[in-house]
Amino acid sequence: MSKKVTIRDIARLAGVSVTTVSQILNGKGERFSKKTQDKIFKLRDEYGYVPDFNARSLILRRSSSMIGVLVPNISSPFFGTFVEGVQQVAQHERMIPLIFSADRDAELEQSYLSQMLERSIDGLIIASATMTTDTIDKIIGARDVPYILFDQNYAQEGTRVLTDDYHGGELAAQHLADLGHRKIAILEPQELSDNFTQRLSGFQDCLIKNDIELDVNHNVIKAPLSRRGGYDAAAAVIQTGATAAFAGNDDMAIGLMRGLRERGVEVPDQISVMGYDNIYLDEYVSPQLTTISQPITDLGIGAAKMLLNKIHSDQEQEQIQRFPVKLIQRQSTAKLQ
Structure with a gap:
């Protein structure tokens, strides 16, 4: 007896997120292209996919998405605070964040990114000084997984949050x-x-x-x-x-x-x-x-909100959200005597 096909199998075969498959099969896929919708319906029919209504009820009750957050060093107070901002939005929106810290190791960053994609992640927030958008796009491949860039690389294209x-x-x-x-x-x-x-x-x-x-x-x-x-x-x-x-x-x-x-x-x-x-x-x-x-918590909140918007829309236009910086004068600087 063959293994029952799951919604994650359909998502993997189509190269899209579980959220995308769920919305299309539940009649809420108007935001997605006709090509994407046709692909999902074709795979459903080809593999005889039948929704598990118990699992579907659970999903509908929690309405959650799973997002990946890749940072250079989670022990850094800066990135720790940034992740706190992401988690604030995740908690409010019932998203499940998976946090990966790669210690500024390029190979480890790419390995973690691949592992997150294998888990049918719905979206990614990536802070990396080493990975270009070309590298990220190659790893993502045909999967319909949106991502937000943060902090490290001004020269890259893509939706991102940054400061001046x-x-x-x-x-x-x-x-x-x-x-x-x-x-x-x-x-x-x-x-x-x-x-x-x-x-x-x-x-x-x-x-x-x-x-x-x-x-x-x-x-x-x-x-x-x-x-x-x-x-x-x-x-x-x-x-x-x-x-x-x-x-x-x-x-x-x-x-x-x-x-x-x-x-x-x-x-x-x-x-x-x-x-x-x-x-x-x-x-x-x-x-x-x-x-x-730098408004570190706000950067995390802004990145998570932008990612949430990309997950629930079919818009591919690049967006950039800029946050202000300001001087905070305390006691470690003084007039030259």
Whole structure:
């Protein structure tokens, strides 16, 4: 006796989501193309698919979709807060989120993406500095699975949420310039994704507008994108003789402040330090960290809402939702004495 064909089998054979099959077979498929509808009906007839009414009732009661969220590092306060925003929408809309953290490993990212697709995922939120839209589209193949891009790659096409990193860099540089600092060190990641490139370009361009010279060979220090990376770079920052330091993100800045303190350098009396992101830890370090704020939770909420809209519509037009950044001045920066 052959195995009973399920709705997931039909979805897999058609290369679409379970939600798409369910809506078409339940007479709610007008938003989908005639080609997609015809394919579903043909497969239903060909394989003799009969809905399991007990399962169907359960599905209708919960009305849930399953979405995948792929981030570089879930232990990072930034991405942890972003995922919280996604989960707020997921809970309200009865979506089931599957969270994958790939530790910035390109092969692992692609492996996780393939595994999520094998589970008939209804949609994806992808934060990756390594995967291009071409790579994502090749992995997805003929499946009708919408996805939202986030955070890492400005150069790619596709529906995405982002902030103005260039302007954020400008705000950071202008703040330090307004405080009278003219010898400034930059702590940047060893590998620059597009968002960090934009961030640092805005910072350097603003220094030029303020007639502040930056010695890129001496005052730009590369380090791992982590608190440990910032901590280990403290000695190199001291050697620059800078009166202020701008770190690529808050984690690096927090690590840098500890490294400076252990070497007897007071923040902000001897050197001002500022970061980028406005993670929750910023208010719990001493001194509290001056930073450029990204609305992290709102980014997660916005990404999830955009994905939900794509799941329930047949619109393929690219959409971009931009979120504002702003300066948050705390105690880690001060006027040059």
